[in-house]
Amino acid sequence: MTRQREAQGGSPASPARRRLLQVGLGGTVLLGLGGLGFWLWRPHSARIAPSDLKTLDAGAWQVLAAVAACICPEGKGFPSADAIGVASRVDALLAGLHPTTVGEIRQLLGLLENPASSLLLDGRIGSFSGADAATQAQILAGWRDSDIAVKRAGFKALSGLCASSYYSHPDVFAHVGYPGPPDYGNVRRAEPGAAQGGTAAAPAQGAL
Amino acid sequence: MSDQPPTAQMARAAVAGLDGALPPGISSAMDLRGAVRARCDVVVIGSGAGGAVLAAGLAEAGHSVVVLEEGGAYTKADFDLQEATAYPQLYQERGTRATADMAVTILQGRSVGGSTTVNWTTCYRTPPRILAHWRATYGLELSEETLRPHFEAVERRLSITPWPEQNANRNNQTLGRGARKLGWEASPTRRNVKGCANSGYCGVGCPVDGKQAMHVTYLRDLVAAGGRVLADCRADRVALSPDGGQARGVEASVVDRATGKPTGATLTIEAKVVVASAGAIHTPALLMRSGLRDGPVGRRTFLHPVVGIGGAFAERVDGFYGAPQSMASHQFIDRGPDKIGFFMEAVPVQPMLIAFASGQFGTGLRDMMAQLPHLAVLIGLAVDGLLPGDDGGHVEVEGDPGDGGGRIRVHYPIGAALREAMAAMHEALAKVQLAAGATTAFSLHSEPVQLRSDADLPALRAAPYGALEHGIFSAHQMGGAAMGKDPARAVVTPSLRHGRVSNLFVVDGSVLPTALGVNPSQTIYGLAHHARSAVLSAAREGK
Numbered sequence: 001m002t003r004q005r006e007a008q009g010g011s012p013a014s015p016a017r018r019r020l021l022q023v024g025l026g027g028t029v030l031l032g033l034g035g036l037g038f039w040l041w042r043p044h045s046a047r048i049a050p051s052d053l054k055t056l057d058a059g060a061w062q063v064l065a066a067v068a069a070c071i072c073p074e075g076k077g078f079p080s081a082d083a084i085g086v087a088s089r090v091d092a093l094l095a096g097l098h099p100t101t102v103g104e105i106r107q108l109l110g111l112l113e114n115p116a117s118s119l120l121l122d123g124r125i126g127s128f129s130g131a132d133a134a135t136q137a138q139i140l141a142g143w144r145d146s147d148i149a150v151k152r153a154g155f156k157a158l159s160g161l162c163a164s165s166y167y168s169h170p171d172v173f174a175h176v177g178y179p180g181p182p183d184y185g186n187v188r189r190a191e192p193g194a195a196q197g198g199t200a201a202a203p204a205q206g207a208l
Numbered sequence: 209m210s211d212q213p214p215t216a217q218m219a220r221a222a223v224a225g226l227d228g229a230l231p232p233g234i235s236s237a238m239d240l241r242g243a244v245r246a247r248c249d250v251v252v253i254g255s256g257a258g259g260a261v262l263a264a265g266l267a268e269a270g271h272s273v274v275v276l277e278e279g280g281a282y283t284k285a286d287f288d289l290q291e292a293t294a295y296p297q298l299y300q301e302r303g304t305r306a307t308a309d310m311a312v313t314i315l316q317g318r319s320v321g322g323s324t325t326v327n328w329t330t331c332y333r334t335p336p337r338i339l340a341h342w343r344a345t346y347g348l349e350l351s352e353e354t355l356r357p358h359f360e361a362v363e364r365r366l367s368i369t370p371w372p373e374q375n376a377n378r379n380n381q382t383l384g385r386g387a388r389k390l391g392w393e394a395s396p397t398r399r400n401v402k403g404c405a406n407s408g409y410c411g412v413g414c415p416v417d418g419k420q421a422m423h424v425t426y427l428r429d430l431v432a433a434g435g436r437v438l439a440d441c442r443a444d445r446v447a448l449s450p451d452g453g454q455a456r457g458v459e460a461s462v463v464d465r466a467t468g469k470p471t472g473a474t475l476t477i478e479a480k481v482v483v484a485s486a487g488a489i490h491t492p493a494l495l496m497r498s499g500l501r502d503g504p505v506g507r508r509t510f511l512h513p514v515v516g517i518g519g520a521f522a523e524r525v526d527g528f529y530g531a532p533q534s535m536a537s538h539q540f541i542d543r544g545p546d547k548i549g550f551f552m553e554a555v556p557v558q559p560m561l562i563a564f565a566s567g568q569f570g571t572g573l574r575d576m577m578a579q580l581p582h583l584a585v586l587i588g589l590a591v592d593g594l595l596p597g598d599d600g601g602h603v604e605v606e607g608d609p610g611d612g613g614g615r616i617r618v619h620y621p622i623g624a625a626l627r628e629a630m631a632a633m634h635e636a637l638a639k640v641q642l643a644a645g646a647t648t649a650f651s652l653h654s655e656p657v658q659l660r661s662d663a664d665l666p667a668l669r670a671a672p673y674g675a676l677e678h679g680i681f682s683a684h685q686m687g688g689a690a691m692g693k694d695p696a697r698a699v700v701t702p703s704l705r706h707g708r709v710s711n712l713f714v715v716d717g718s719v720l721p722t723a724l725g726v727n728p729s730q731t732i733y734g735l736a737h738h739a740r741s742a743v744l745s746a747a748r749e750g751k
Contacts, residue, residue, distance in 0.1 A: 153310035167563035181289030
């Protein structure tokens with residue numbers, strides 16, 4: 001409730017302040033800094049990027065995979081984001097978006113990873129992918145609650161992509177108590193093994 | 209590409225009739241190669257609630273009609289009911305559309321049938337108070353009486369009927385039960401369904417054609433009357449006469465369904481009448497790309513901004529099954545002259561949508577999602593555009609290279625009046641959840657405000673509201689090419705004819721001068737049906 005208390009404590013100007021920072025620092029400038037991320041620094045990651053990426057380079061994919069693991073952590077029986085293939089699923093989704101949007105996502109990942117921007121914006125030393133899981137979660141929470149609009153919006157974009165990809169995967173359904181869609185028997189299954197409903201649940205009338 | 213303007217190219221080219229150039233029925237433009245040219249009476253850009261209803265009427269009156277659709281053509285056999293498939297396939301920007309600042313997630317359809325393929329079937333006639341506001345403020349003569357025959361016609365064709373309350377799923381029952389316990393109005397909705405399986409999957413493409421979406425109704429009528437629908441075909445611009453007073457046709461690009469990128473093939477359609485029915489975001493963008501920046505084009509874009517409140521129940525809710533919207537409360541639709549009113553509805557509680565909407569991450573998100581079968585999720589929709597000075601948002605085409613490839617951006621500032629309405633919506637929704645028996649109600653702030661009783665309401669009131677403070681969504685896009693009598697305040701006339709281009713019409717949600725306070729699909733169906741006579745006259749004049 002930290003943010004709520006802060007707001008209650010008299011910072012109704014918070015949105016205005018973010019706007020000011022957005023104008024002052026400039027989203028474009030910030031994102032441009034992100035663009036340097038993969039040029040100057042290689043992500044610290046044990047994850048090996050697949051060779052058939054559609055939009056991201058290996059470095060951006062590795063940072064995205066680290067973000068995905070943080071947004072959708074393994075545990076309590078839930079599979080890991082790596083097991084679900086979240087970063088690659090997001091990479092494939094991005095292939096259908098406007099090139100400018102894809103470029104911004106790349107830059108966001110660079111901004112998150114880039115030690116220089118981390119030092120400048122967060123006062124922290126080191127890259128995102130080189131941090132431990134708890135620190136990564138703190139960094140993402142910092143972006144979420146940031147007064148800098150680009151970071152807050154960036155958190156929403158990255159977390160939304162990862163959470164949507166993870167929780168729409170049939171391997172996660174059982175863990176959230178979702179039996180999956182009923183099978184009406186009329187669907188062309190273009191890709192065997194592609195996302196399908198898992199168990200054939202009773203139609204809704206029966207379930208109600 | 210030639211350096212000559214498209215209009216000059218078109219005038220000199222030998223243009224084929226439709227039979228030689230385009231396949232009959234509903235087809236994909238991805239089969240086209242090179243630069244294809246064709247001629248017809250009316251070309252309609254967009255196959256959703258506006259374009260389909262209009263196009264069917266024109267074809268049935270004997271005109272040759274081509275409907276262009278940027279999205280793909282699908283049938284129920286394509287709908288596997290997986291969110292992972294459906295949102296990238298059937299929604300704009302693969303389901304990722306949002307305002308430029310990322311504050312408002314925008315759900316908008318993109319396939320043959322437009323948003324009707326994925327909407328949640330809720331139908332209302334345009335409320336009399338909205339018609340009265342339009343009459344007083346914009347000089348529009350539309351009345352209940354004027355619109356009645358058109359609403360009756362679309363209600364018959366689309367089987368718009370009340371949904372029996374006993375068929376409401378438990379998520380919608382939560383809304384009805386909670387609101388009534390509080391002494392508030394709540395009523396079953398009407399739905400455009402026939403043979404509905406009550407599956408709950410309206411938003412990912414109806415698996416049984418129970419939803420009477422455009423691709424199973426008016427577009428079938430269109431095809432039966434000889435009309436054509438060309439999917440995977442993006443209208444880049446309306447081609448104009450040298451003086452800009454006449455539309456000559458449409459310049460379009462074929463787009464690859466998998467990548468969304470142009471294939472290189474182009475389609476030029478010469479027509480007597482051009483109709484923009486691409487929706488409240490794409491129609492203004494198309495007009496601007498065509499150099500038609502007259503009047504407030506792309507301005508006064510309204511979103512019915514949505515906020516949500518979850519409720520955790522001891523018993524199962526199973527809100528992923530059953531018609532997603534079947535109850536609504538309009539208790540707070542009119543909050544007086546200085547406040548933005550709102551209405552309350554329900555959503556499908558399916559995993560991707562809820563995980564995304566929650567705004568949480570990590571173990572907090574995981575713990576919330578583990579309760580999914582026990583969650584009810586209700587929404588409030590703010591009625592924007594009615595208060596003086598509430599101009600909503602605007603649409604721009606960013607970095608347009610002139611080939612239709614510019615990025616469309618929606619800007620929607622959230623001012624003080626809307627923030628106040630958002631706080632009020634949160635409070636009303638939380639009260640409903642608690643009154644209905646939720647053990648906990650929770651907000652969609654990134655750090656959710658949890659309420660176990662009304663005693664916790666002060667914490668909710670103290671929470672921050674506005675852009676990027678909590679989840680905000682839109683499934684209803686309106687405005688951007690408003691109808692009206694005053695050219696300074698309208699893009700099209702009351703008969704939906706463009707203010708300067710006499711054979712160009714706009715027939716979709718972009719003509720709405722304000723938001724509606726009800727789900728907009730039936731208003732768009734009705735207006736399109738109403739517009740048939742004016743467009744027919746123009747098509748006859750063009751002969």
